[in-house]
Amino acid sequence: MMRAITAVALVLLAGCDRSFVADPPIVESSLDTQLRASFNQWGAMPIGAVPAQNPALVSLGRSLFFDKVLSGNRDVSCGTCHDVTALSAMDGLSLSVGTGGSGVANQRTLGTGRSFVPRNAPSLMNTGLGFFYTLWDGRVNEGFGFGPGQTGTFQAPPGVVFPAGLTNIVAAQAMLPVLNRVEMRGTAGDRDVFGNLNELAQLGDSPPEIWRGVMNRVLAIQEYASKFAAAYPGLPAGALGFQHAANAIAAFQLATFTKHDSPFDRYLAHDNRALTEEQKRGGILFFGKARCASCHSGALLGGQQFANVGIPQIGPGVGSGAPLDLGRGEILPKNQGGDFYQFAFRVPALRNVELTAPYGHDGAYRTLENVVRHYTNPDSAYRAYDVSQLDPELRGTFHGDNATIAAVMKNLDGRVRQGIRMTPEEQRQIVAFLKSLTDDSARNLASAIPTSVPSGLPVR
Amino acid sequence: MTIRSVMLIAALSPLLRAVNAQLIPVRTVPLAQGDQFGFLPSANLGMGGVTIALADTLLDPFSNPARSALTRRTMFFGSPSVYTVTAGGGRTFPVGALFRSGAWHGTMAVAIQEISPSHEFQSGFFGGPELATTSSTVAPSRIPSSEPQTNRYVATALGRTFESRGLTLAASAFWSGLRAVDGTDLYYPNSQSVLQHGDAMDVRLGALKRFANDRSIEAVVVHNRYGLNHEAHFMEFIWDPALRFQVPQDHMEAGGERSRVLGAQLKYEQPIADSGWRAGALFAANRGEQPQVPHNSILNVPLAPGHSSAFNVGVGVAKAARFGRFGIDAIYEPIWERTQDGSGVNRFRFSNAILRSGVSRDIPLDASSSFVRFQFGVQLHAINYGLDKHRASGLAVQEQSWNEWTHSWGTSLLFPDLQIHYQGRLASGAGRPALNGSNVFTAVDIFAPTLPTQQQRLQGVKVLTHQFSFSLPMP
Numbered sequence: 058m059m060r061a062i063t064a065v066a067l068v069l070l071a072g073c074d075r076s077f078v079a080d081p082p083i084v085e086s087s088l089d090t091q092l093r094a095s096f097n098q099w100g101a102m103p104i105g106a107v108p109a110q111n112p113a114l115v116s117l118g119r120s121l122f123f124d125k126v127l128s129g130n131r132d133v134s135c136g137t138c139h140d141v142t143a144l145s146a147m148d149g150l151s152l153s154v155g156t157g158g159s160g161v162a163n164q165r166t167l168g169t170g171r172s173f174v175p176r177n178a179p180s181l182m183n184t185g186l187g188f189f190y191t192l193w194d195g196r197v198n199e200g201f202g203f204g205p206g207q208t209g210t211f212q213a214p215p216g217v218v219f220p221a222g223l224t225n226i227v228a229a230q231a232m233l234p235v236l237n238r239v240e241m242r243g244t245a246g247d248r249d250v251f252g253n254l255n256e257l258a259q260l261g262d263s264p265p266e267i268w269r270g271v272m273n274r275v276l277a278i279q280e281y282a283s284k285f286a287a288a289y290p291g292l293p294a295g296a297l298g299f300q301h302a303a304n305a306i307a308a309f310q311l312a313t314f315t316k317h318d319s320p321f322d323r324y325l326a327h328d329n330r331a332l333t334e335e336q337k338r339g340g341i342l343f344f345g346k347a348r349c350a351s352c353h354s355g356a357l358l359g360g361q362q363f364a365n366v367g368i369p370q371i372g373p374g375v376g377s378g379a380p381l382d383l384g385r386g387e388i389l390p391k392n393q394g395g396d397f398y399q400f401a402f403r404v405p406a407l408r409n410v411e412l413t414a415p416y417g418h419d420g421a422y423r424t425l426e427n428v429v430r431h432y433t434n435p436d437s438a439y440r441a442y443d444v445s446q447l448d449p450e451l452r453g454t455f456h457g458d459n460a461t462i463a464a465v466m467k468n469l470d471g472r473v474r475q476g477i478r479m480t481p482e483e484q485r486q487i488v489a490f491l492k493s494l495t496d497d498s499a500r501n502l503a504s505a506i507p508t509s510v511p512s513g514l515p516v517r
Numbered sequence: 518m519t520i521r522s523v524m525l526i527a528a529l530s531p532l533l534r535a536v537n538a539q540l541i542p543v544r545t546v547p548l549a550q551g552d553q554f555g556f557l558p559s560a561n562l563g564m565g566g567v568t569i570a571l572a573d574t575l576l577d578p579f580s581n582p583a584r585s586a587l588t589r590r591t592m593f594f595g596s597p598s599v600y601t602v603t604a605g606g607g608r609t610f611p612v613g614a615l616f617r618s619g620a621w622h623g624t625m626a627v628a629i630q631e632i633s634p635s636h637e638f639q640s641g642f643f644g645g646p647e648l649a650t651t652s653s654t655v656a657p658s659r660i661p662s663s664e665p666q667t668n669r670y671v672a673t674a675l676g677r678t679f680e681s682r683g684l685t686l687a688a689s690a691f692w693s694g695l696r697a698v699d700g701t702d703l704y705y706p707n708s709q710s711v712l713q714h715g716d717a718m719d720v721r722l723g724a725l726k727r728f729a730n731d732r733s734i735e736a737v738v739v740h741n742r743y744g745l746n747h748e749a750h751f752m753e754f755i756w757d758p759a760l761r762f763q764v765p766q767d768h769m770e771a772g773g774e775r776s777r778v779l780g781a782q783l784k785y786e787q788p789i790a791d792s793g794w795r796a797g798a799l800f801a802a803n804r805g806e807q808p809q810v811p812h813n814s815i816l817n818v819p820l821a822p823g824h825s826s827a828f829n830v831g832v833g834v835a836k837a838a839r840f841g842r843f844g845i846d847a848i849y850e851p852i853w854e855r856t857q858d859g860s861g862v863n864r865f866r867f868s869n870a871i872l873r874s875g876v877s878r879d880i881p882l883d884a885s886s887s888f889v890r891f892q893f894g895v896q897l898h899a900i901n902y903g904l905d906k907h908r909a910s911g912l913a914v915q916e917q918s919w920n921e922w923t924h925s926w927g928t929s930l931l932f933p934d935l936q937i938h939y940q941g942r943l944a945s946g947a948g949r950p951a952l953n954g955s956n957v958f959t960a961v962d963i964f965a966p967t968l969p970t971q972q973q974r975l976q977g978v979k980v981l982t983h984q985f986s987f988s989l990p991m992p
Contacts, residue, residue, distance in 0.1 A: 079920060079921070079922045079945045079946035079977075080945075080946070080948075080977045081547045081549075081919060081946060081947050081948030081975040081976075081977050081978070082547055082917070082918070082919040082975075083975070084546060084547060084816045084817065084818070084917070084975055085816070085817040086815065086816060086817060086950070087813075087814040087815055087816055087817050087818075088817070089813065089814065089815075090706065090813075090814075090815045090816070090950070093706070093707075094706075097707075100763075102753065102754045102755055102756055102763060103753070103755045103756070104755070104756045104758065105755050105756060105757045105758060105759075105764075106758075107758045107759070108758075108759050185758060186756070186758045187756065187757070187758040187759070187760070187761035187762075188761075189761070326768075327768065327770055329812060329813065330859055330860075334860070334908075334910075355756075356756030356763065357756070
């Protein structure tokens with residue numbers, strides 16, 4: 058009997074032994090499991106609704122956005138470069154054509170003696186989702202406080218002091234184009250479309266004086282006076298400044314250009330069928346092997362940091378770096394990151410990126426395929442850059458000399474320095490994923506264009 | 518036992534450790550399932566579940582109600598069971614009786630079961646289920662807590678024996694009120710809680726024909742229906758544009774499972790001459806439908822509504838001597854399953870095999886009619902399938918195979934007026950996902966040459982079950 062009991066005890070012990078336990082087979086996780094796990098790593102999450110905007114403010118902003126009366130020569134509006142008919146609130150040009158040009162959207166051509174705006178017109182899509190920076194070099198940014206009462210302090214570019222009362226960073230940004238001689242204001246001596254002297258261009262470079270000049274024009278139009286009164290009831294006309302116009306433009310932008318009902322957003326909301334298999338594979342690459350999300354991270358998939366990814370230099374350049382564009386390195390003092398950020402630009406947020414071609418701070422790449430291929434080896438991509446994808450007028454402004462390339466590559470962001478190994482199929486999958494970020498309602502916003510504006514100037 | 522196989526087509530269907538073969542589980546992924554439904558008393562469970570040629574006087578009446586005819590006299594039983602699996606587990610306390618009165622006989626049993634969640638739910642950034650937010654656009658919410666849940670079971674059977682013909686006919690019903698089915702929460706990785714609500718019904722008609730020379734043939738027809746609603750709650754973050762910050766919110770995802778099975782089994786047994794050995798053979802067929810499945814496939818195997826045809830063809834031999842028993846079963850299990858969803862049609866072709874073997878030894882206590890019994894057994898369930906995925910992009914073929922081992926052991930004290938059993942089982946070979954994800958950011962080396970893909974491999978899981986049971990014959 059003791060032998061039997063001993064034997065059974067041994068069996069029981071063996072049952073607890075590790076060697077007695079079989080391991081499960083290796084089974085690949087589902088694409089959904091892989092993709093969703095990576096969201097947590099990079100902070101991808103659904104986006105809540107933007108606060109509802111005052112309809113009167115939106116109506117005023119809509120008129121102002123499309124009214125060329127804001128430009129010195131009365132020939133361009135916000136909507137000229139931020140076209141809403143076929144693209145994601147941008148013109149489709151590598152570098153925009155400001156005042157003095159002719160045509161609309163990507164058919165727009167330079168006026169005689171004019172130069173290109175040195176950077177690609179950024180998309181206005183989703184600018185109200187809570188970015189801390191705006192513009193390619195982030196020269197407008199908002200204080201980093203969180204929560205109610207912590208917003209509303211905006212850092213302006215050198216030489217500009219924002220007035221009080223701006224409601225958000227979109228409004229702060231809207232204060233700037235009217236100051237820029239290439240974009241909207243014009244050069245001294247310009248005559249407007251009616252042949253009258255451009256009084257805004259005659260002013261000095263004092264922003265408050267220019268903003269007052271623009272408001273004088275606008276408030277002289279009775280319909281605008283009524284719209285301002287409706288948008289700002291109780292505020293006397295004498296107290297209205299351009300910041301009130303900028304707030305209205307921002308309200309229109311938030312109400313009209315907030316588009317984040319993409320397949321990806323529906324997937325974030327737990328609809329596994331919202332993405333195709335190819336898009337899911339692309340997403341897994343985006344958040345994994347291809348490390349796109351190391352820059353395009355967070356809820357907005359980018360927009361909150363700066364990186365030099367070696368985009369070819371094109372155009373007239375900016376500031377002291379001209380004919381090159383040092384990007385964020387241009388606006389920061391050397392001892393405060395200016396060296397580190399040379400050739401670094403704001404990482405774009407990627408929702409609706411399919412609609413925002415051309416790509417890069419200077420619109421160097423026409424297609425998403427070319428952008429993705431660039432990351433496989435930024436150095437060789439720069440050296441092999443095909444200028445034929447640029448408008449003929451811009452081809453001669455490509456800076457492809459060895460010294461420029463060496464300077465750009467010297468400061469290349471560590472995340473892309475080694476290049477990202479991707480097969481052609483993987484590149485296609487990433488592009489497919491990027492296209493899943495498109496909200497179909499953003500494909501054509503022509504309904505936002507008013508048939509007329511208070512100034513009576515042509516809208517298009 | 519009936520209920521353990523009600524989710525028979527689901528990817529997470531309960532691991533079948535039953536000694537019956539009327540219901541055939543279709544398992545497409547090697548996910549371990551707790552032994553939630555193995556709580557009814559058994560005389561042979563410590564022998565690997567050998568069943569084809571070896572009678573189990575306690576469990577057989579629940580598999581085929583006609584086999585309650587073999588109950589010699591009324592008997593009460595109780596069989597408290599405990600199982601553990603990874604972070605989850607459960608305990609069950611069934612009580613019941615096998616009764617006999619003249620030509621009539623039957624079974625009655627009720628059970629209360631408490632199940633703990635089968636994975637540790639994410640406690641979340643804020644450490645609790647209550648979410649407060651100052652967001653202007655995201656409403657505050659409260660996530661239901663994850664707590665052990667209670668299931669209830671009621672089983673009854675009634676049969677009549679026609680001695681002159683050696684024929685027994687019987688019917689049984691088994692109802693389950695379900696609040697928790699082990700493994701359901703695996704469908705919802707990173708969830709805070711999964712509320713479940715459903716029931717199952719298993720109805721059987723059984724027949725047993727005994728011939729001279731101890732030969733017998735039995736048949737069972739079974740209809741099994743199962744439905745479980747899921748309400749998964751996730752604490753997730755949403756970006757608040759106004760606050761420019763992430764705020765927590767409760768996301769609720771509704772899902773569920775529905776299945777119906779119609780099955781039949783035919784089993785034949787006979788002694789092999791006067792050797793003391795018996796031989797048996799069985800054939801079982803199931804036609805199953807699963808009109809609803811959970812939305813999430815956590816492994817790279819499609820999970821979609823569909824139907825299946827499953828079969829068991831098995832033979833067994835056993836020897837029952839005065840002080841010892843031995844048995845072995847061999848079953849071939851072909852299954853065809855077709856599922857379909859928006860992504861296409863999936864065709865599974867299974868070629869499974871089950872081998873069971875067990876021994877039992879009774880040792881007399883002194884010179885009385887009391888014994889101590891020791892049992893040991895092992896079961897191998899080899900699962901192998903090919904999957905054709907018909908997609909718009911073409912045909913993709915996938916193959917998968919794995920082996921699941923179940924070691925079992927037991928000891929009993931057998932007195933004329935009381936039997937006390939302990940039986941244990943250790944199942945391995947399947948696993949559970951090692952969840953890498955969480956609801957908070959994790960550090961990533963963005964300068965690493967390559968970033969790891971978030972693979973979710975299965976971690977080996979041991980399912981350990983202990984069952985204590987007693988049976989008390991009425992005088």
